[in-house]
Amino acid sequence: MKTTTVPLFKEKDMDFMIANIAESILSKLTKNKLKDLAFIGIQIRGVPLADRIAEVISKKTGITPPVAMLDISMYRDDIGIRKTLPHIHITDVPFDLDEKIIILVDDVLHTGRTIRAALDAITDYGRPDYIRLAVLIDRGNQEFPIKADYIGETITISDDKLVSVLCLETDNKNGVYILPAKIGEGELIK
């Protein structure tokens, strides 16, 4: 797949994926379990995506699941290996995780290391009944035995490319872009 300056997926594609994910989550829940449903968005773009999925569910069911934001920096396995540490973003888990049904949300599933870190973090906050993973894009090449339960789109792409999901809430526009990995998403946002 080539790098793109026009989005691989546009805003309406993203909306469609989010609606699909919300639908699939609901289809696997019995009505009496809906009250236990809660979302955890991984900083940065997992947070607005979790908000959007929760909003779709709220419109469909009248029940608004709570959304937490989680930064996994303190749980990384590469501190002292990376050249510089990423900035720590806000973690805010405003509800008790015990006995909850947690949908963990991130923008892109790649190596699986972020999800591993997030699972460790979540277990330090409480003991949910179970945790499922939702991602907008699954780009494959996982390094850990981690698979997503809800996927917006699966794409096949080489490791020298970066899949960048931009969200209106964090980047002032919506879209999924393919970039050369060395550019990074900062330049696209500018």
Added chain:
Amino acid sequence: MNWTKKDLLSLYDLSAEEIQHILDTAAEFKKVSERRVKKVPALRGKTVVNFFVEPSTRTRTSFELAEQRLSADIINIAASSSSLSKGETLLDTTKNIEALQVDIIVMRHSAAGAHNFLADKLKCGVVNAGDGAHSHPTQALLDIFTILEKKGKIEGLNVSIIGDILHSRVARSNIWGLLKLGANVTIGGPATLVPKDFAKIGVRVCDNLKEAVEGADVVNLLRIQHERQKAAFFPSINEYANIFGLNEETIKYLKKDALVMHPGPINRGVELASSIADGPQSVILEQVTNGLAVRMAVLYLVAGAL
């Protein structure tokens, strides 16, 4: 911003942006201590040595707990039990510590500049936990963090530091940090303990308590060290308390919502009346809580730059 320093030596060496980065990072680490599991694996597999050549209880305890909450492995070495007492040089002692594959040395030393001397010669990180009358960066960071948390900003605030400025590394570190972040800093106390030269770096210098704290948003009181009295910097502890102590009367000079801070240990009834230390404006115990968060942030950032 990207943090690239493997050492924390002094706030003098840091930019306003770097100081702000530590404070932002500390805000997230503060939440860790409020959770059910008060621990993160950020420094798992890293070894930190707390090397306190000068005795310390509260700073060492705070660092040690910060390290534990980051999942680091820890060794504590006190001066009395180190080979310094057998005549080994400081550099040899620390080189020997480093040879044990230690990642960070947190050190307190009575000689100003001891950390600067070591930082270039060691590959491991060096964190200053106090050096002579020079610098105590984590204390100033926790003071500034506390002000920021309570007041929402630093720029434009009037901060008065009262007491023995001459011998105080806490005062020096606070002055550097606060000036860089745009506060108006005043120092006050007996003229013998408040060097006039500080005016050259942009600090207002007063030898009168009313003048020093009038209209202050924050007053940081330093401990009057009884042992200094032998050198006759002021006539008596009672006289100091009468002229420079913050009490029910003198607190009226401050703004109504001013914060009262103290790095501890307090001499109750000397620099600070008990009713004020335990009163609604006091944030002294919050300073202690915030110290833990700030030290976690510093150790995390330093470890990331190794």
